[in-house]
Amino acid sequence: MKLELGKLTIRDIRFSEESKISEGILYVSKEDLRRVALTEEKIKSADFDIARPGESVRITPVKDVVEPRVKTEGPGGIFPGFIAGVDTVGSGKTLALKGMAVVTTGPIVNFQEGVIDMSGPGADYTPFSKLLNLCVICEPVDNCEKHQYESALRMAGLKIASFVAGLGKDIAPEETETFETPDLLTGMKAFPELPRVAYVQMLQSQGLLHDTYVYGVDAKKILPTVLYPTESMDGAILSGNCVSACDKNPTYIHENNPIVEDLFKQHGKTINFVAHVITNENVFLADKERSSNQTAKLCKMLGLDAVIISEEGFGNPDTDLIMNCKKIEAEGIKTVIVTDEYAGRDGKSQSLADADKAADALVTAGNANQLVRLPKLDKVIGTMDYISKIAGSSDKALQSDGSIEVEIQVITGATSEVGFHTLSAR
Amino acid sequence: MVKEIERSGLPVVHVCTVTPISMTVGANRIVPAIAIPHPLGNPSLPKEEEKALRRKIVEKALKALTTEVTGQTVFKD
Numbered sequence: 001m002k003l004e005l006g007k008l009t010i011r012d013i014r015f016s017e018e019s020k021i022s023e024g025i026l027y028v029s030k031e032d033l034r035r036v037a038l039t040e041e042k043i044k045s046a047d048f049d050i051a052r053p054g055e056s057v058r059i060t061p062v063k064d065v066v067e068p069r070v071k072t073e074g075p076g077g078i079f080p081g082f083i084a085g086v087d088t089v090g091s092g093k094t095l096a097l098k099g100m101a102v103v104t105t106g107p108i109v110n111f112q113e114g115v116i117d118m119s120g121p122g123a124d125y126t127p128f129s130k131l132l133n134l135c136v137i138c139e140p141v142d143n144c145e146k147h148q149y150e151s152a153l154r155m156a157g158l159k160i161a162s163f164v165a166g167l168g169k170d171i172a173p174e175e176t177e178t179f180e181t182p183d184l185l186t187g188m189k190a191f192p193e194l195p196r197v198a199y200v201q202m203l204q205s206q207g208l209l210h211d212t213y214v215y216g217v218d219a220k221k222i223l224p225t226v227l228y229p230t231e232s233m234d235g236a237i238l239s240g241n242c243v244s245a246c247d248k249n250p251t252y253i254h255e256n257n258p259i260v261e262d263l264f265k266q267h268g269k270t271i272n273f274v275a276h277v278i279t280n281e282n283v284f285l286a287d288k289e290r291s292s293n294q295t296a297k298l299c300k301m302l303g304l305d306a307v308i309i310s311e312e313g314f315g316n317p318d319t320d321l322i323m324n325c326k327k328i329e330a331e332g333i334k335t336v337i338v339t340d341e342y343a344g345r346d347g348k349s350q351s352l353a354d355a356d357k358a359a360d361a362l363v364t365a366g367n368a369n370q371l372v373r374l375p376k377l378d379k380v381i382g383t384m385d386y387i388s389k390i391a392g393s394s395d396k397a398l399q400s401d402g403s404i405e406v407e408i409q410v411i412t413g414a415t416s417e418v419g420f421h422t423l424s425a426r
Numbered sequence: 427m428v429k430e431i432e433r434s435g436l437p438v439v440h441v442c443t444v445t446p447i448s449m450t451v452g453a454n455r456i457v458p459a460i461a462i463p464h465p466l467g468n469p470s471l472p473k474e475e476e477k478a479l480r481r482k483i484v485e486k487a488l489k490a491l492t493t494e495v496t497g498q499t500v501f502k503d
Contacts, residue, residue: 206462206463207463208463283443283461283462283463284443284460284461285443285444285445285458288444316443316444316447316462318447319444319446319447322446323446353447354444354446354447354450355450356450
């Protein structure tokens with residue numbers, strides 16, 4: 001499967017009468033955006049704002065971050081199962097708008113969402129402070145259930161990203177990157193001397209609005225399966241969760257998964273990048289056992305030599321992580337696990353809830369309990385009403401000078417367990 | 427907590443969903459629970475059935491408490 005990923009860099013976003021992309025500037029009409037958002041019947045009102053890198057702006061409560069992408073050639077559409085039909089994606093041509101994102105905000109469950117600071121020390125902890133963010137602020141209709149609000153805001157974000165990307169459909173990309181995965185047999189013949197490596201991605205699927213979707217299917221209902229690695233670049237996997245925002249994968253990270261991209265860079269040189277295996281993190285023990293059994297089975301079937309396993313979240317998913325690691329290693333396949341740590345504010349507590357001797361190669365994305373003081377910023381997009389309730393904050397967070405003292409757990413993407421951000425340790 | 431109470435001489439049954447973590451931390455009598463968001467019940471069941479389920483877990487835990495063990499044991503049935 002081959003995907004040509006075209007990139008068009010957006011240099012500024014401006015509100016305007018007419019929606020268009022011209023000379024690298026994205027002009028959007030609030031009326032157009034509102035029309036798109038209000039197609040979600042559980043949304044009462046929608047407003048929009050723009051946050052630029054370096055501005056004294058805090059966005060909170062952040063639900064999702066989405067990179068606008070559109071298919072320009074080939075089967076299917078971006079976000080299959082939600083925006084497009086359920087054709088298999090990941091081939092043909094896709095255009096991505098780089099340098100920008102659509103950020104959805106709203107107090108859905110209020111302690112479950114995150115924070116993005118565009119300047120100051122908080123900005124260093126989130127990858128999304130470097131983007132031009134088109135913020136979508138949606139109020140739900142009266143008596144809207146939380147899960148309906150979550151679904152409506154998720155859909156509004158995807159629809160607006162698709163609308164914006166559509167404005168660039170006929171513009172030639174500035175650069176194009178090609179990603180290609182041969183079928184199993186061809187790959188085996190082409191690279192007989194290279195180690196066969198796959199990526200095992202664990203998807204957050206604990207329920208209670210901690211969900212991830214694959215081709216429209218709630219990931220808690222899937223059995224582990226195999227994707228071509230380009231499928232996620234076309235939005236086959238998308239986020240429905242953000243609690244403890246530091247280590248959840250917003251849709252943007254699924255579209256731009258650095259483990260997938262880095263494995264592609266080594267493909268045909270030092271490794272044969274065989275496949276992208278996805279599995280879930282459910283709350284019943286039998287589900288954890290079944291999914292890790294099936295994951296190990298798939299790795300064995302694919303004739304792998306090694307895998308990289310990434311976790312999403314922490315706590316009981318640490319057990320899924322260790323089960324995957326142990327069972328895949330038991331098949332004679334080497335593993336490296338990627339996770340983050342909840343080692344207490346002093347860093348002295350046990351980092352993961354579970355452990356095993358098989359997990360002897362680990363990359364950490366930092367300690368989510370680390371405290372940070374974030375100064376008061378001039379402008380808030382969204383609301384500060386819930387800042388002391390967000391997971392990783394506390395009722396002592398708000399200081400007399402208007403700054404907040406919180407764990408980096410509150411910051412969207414701070415300890416990304418696919419290595420999307422910069423924190424790590426030696 | 428399981429280990430500290432046991433250290434003072436009282437037997438403990440750990441009722442928990444993720445029994446592998448219980449094994450890792452060193453509990454001796456482990457009774458599997460239902461699910462992480464609702465360890466001791468199942469809100470999707472009708473009331474009567476749920477009551478029976480809850481009673482079964484408690485009875486299993488009491489039985490485990492009075493059973494001699496020689497090592498870490500998960501009481502599956």
